[in-house]
Amino acid sequence: MQLDFIHKPSGHCENGVVSNLLRYYGVEMSEAMVFGLGSGLFFAHMPFIRLHGMAVTSFRPLPGDIFSRVLSLLNIKIKRYKFRDRERAMRTLDSLLERGIPVGMLVGVYHLPYFPKEYRFHFNAHNICVTGKEGDVYTVSDPVVVDKCTLTYDELKLVRFASGTYPPKGRMYHIADVRSKCDVTAETVRRAIVKNCNRMLKIPVPMFGVKGIRFLAWRMRKWEGRMGAKRAALNLAQIVRMNEEIGTGGAGFRFIYAAFLQEASVIMNEPRLRELSAEMTIAGDMWRDFSYNAARLIKKRDAEPITYDQLADKLVAISQKEEAIFRDLAKGFGPCKQM
Amino acid sequence: MKVNEVPQDGKILESSGVRDVCYATDENGDYKQIISVGWDAKNVALDFTWESIYEECEEIKKEVLSGEKSPLAYHLHRLIMTPEILSDYSGFSKRDIRRWCKAKHFVKLQKEQLEQLACALRISVEQLTSLD
Structure with a gap:
């Protein structure tokens, strides 16, 4: 059947x-x-959960969350x-x-x-x-x-x-x-955006959201001294894989979210969202630049190789960029309620 | 990322049906879906991970040949299994699996136990007892 x-x-x-x-x-x-x-944009660096013996870095909420959130917003x-x-x-x-x-x-x-x-x-x-x-x-x-x-x-x-x-x-x-389904309105979109802002800005633990990116940068600076060149490169490779792999892509998610902001700007009739979408595209490009340079470090083929410190600086820049975007979104679209 | 910047560095995905759907902006700044077959940065990260796994496997191989570790230890590493995960799939305890990673305990394994382990690792018993 x-x-x-x-x-x-x-x-x-x-x-x-x-x-x-x-x-x-x-x-x-x-x-x-x-x-x-589904407020799907997220960042988490969790050293207490291990995958293949290395800290888990995730660019997404827990599996199943997007499904639940979207359908509860649609009242299905x-x-x-x-x-x-x-x-x-x-x-x-x-x-x-x-x-x-x-x-x-x-x-x-x-x-x-x-x-x-x-x-x-x-x-x-x-x-x-x-x-x-x-x-x-x-x-x-x-x-x-x-x-x-x-x-x-x-x-x-x-x-x-x-x-x-x-x-x-x-x-x-x-x-x-699906009988009680309601349509996507400006209010639904606004609630989803606010929720995503809260997730990125307001979780009071340093491992999540924009703080999580800084946390990863802070840990990355110490990798080489703590675990040697080989292990550090393996950790970096794991992050690039998590960042770029199909279905989990971190940079890719920024672009998807930017595409969402474009659609949202039409639904909410809010040209400001389109500008923020362009900003988000820049954040996505910064993530891709990070992956590109990380791959160069892993390959070690350059005469003047990039260091972990420089990569960490890139991450800090990304976190500042994303924080600015989400603060803008939060300011423009309603009170940031505590989750 | 612009539409014409979407990488098409096929290396790993080409032979399978798996593809990467990327989002990129066209000349008007509107987002479009583009299907990609991979990106070099990602391929490098994947290759590096597998290379280092194989390197470690070669070291374990030497220890197996010197009679210290068992072929099980080699296959565990080659198949990126851990005693915890294999214990889940096979039903043996983690402690037993760690013990069998040493050659002196591995030789005492019964035929049925070997079959059960090989089945959980999805290899044949001949493979499990050799270094293939």
Whole structure:
């Protein structure tokens, strides 16, 4: 059985799944809009969570957050699951598919067969959407793949219960009821923007938001002395990968958010947002410049190599830039309520 | 990023169906979606990570040949597994897996245990007991 599901690739996996799911229920919304309404722009550098033995740097909120936020703003009812029993997780999925409901879910990429081998790390925050089942084979709409792909029962079970940092534990979600849906208005967009400002500016812990970028810069200056050239370069490579990798891209997210601000400026009839979108594009370009220079440091092919201090300076500049943008947004669009 | 600046440095993604969707501005400053096949900076970071994993593997290989560590230790590292993760997939305890990374404990493993480990690592028993 196959659902009549239109698959469109996207820049970030969760946006893609949410926007494809919404389209199935007749709500046409661009990826950028989903990302913006979900307040998806974020930064976190968390030394207490390790991935491959190194601190986790994330450019996104927890998986599932974008989905919940967008749909609560649209007043659409959703259902989220988490399982302990693997067979039950698959049975529930099957029964939902039989009722004609496409199901988004969280998977680990380590065992995903259609991913290139080089990308298969123990990264457990990838989103896919299951849209049909023929016998033992599931049809999967993965937003980072151009076409729909397939996974067997055993493969899907394995990736849904991947192990490692932040195990997905069979997490899945679907849209339950769209009858009470409301349209995207200027007020919805404003609330989403304010929420994103709060997330970037007001979390009172130095590891998150614009403070988090400075925190990473501060730690980066000490890497080489603390753990030697090799380990420092590995840490840097991990950050570049997190920054640029498909589905998690940090720089890419800045561009998606800039695209959202453009759309928002039309909805809210607010030309100022378009200017801020251009500013955000500059922030994204600064992130790309950071990645480019980090790659040069990793390769060590230059006569006059860039140092970790210089890279950290770049990060500080980025944090100042983003802080200015979000302070502007917060000032222009309502009182910054404490979260 | 401008539309014409979107990198197309295919190296890793080309052979698969996976693509990068990038957002870039056109001449009017409007955002457009462009599909990219990768970027050198990212490829460098990925290559470096894998190279260093393989380098460490070669060192472990030497220790295996000198009879100190077991092939399990080599395969764990090659497949970027850790005792914690393998313990989840195989059902053995972390302590047991760490013990079996030493050659003197590895040789005592039963056939069924080897099969279970190989299955969790998705390799064959012959591979698990050798350095392939």
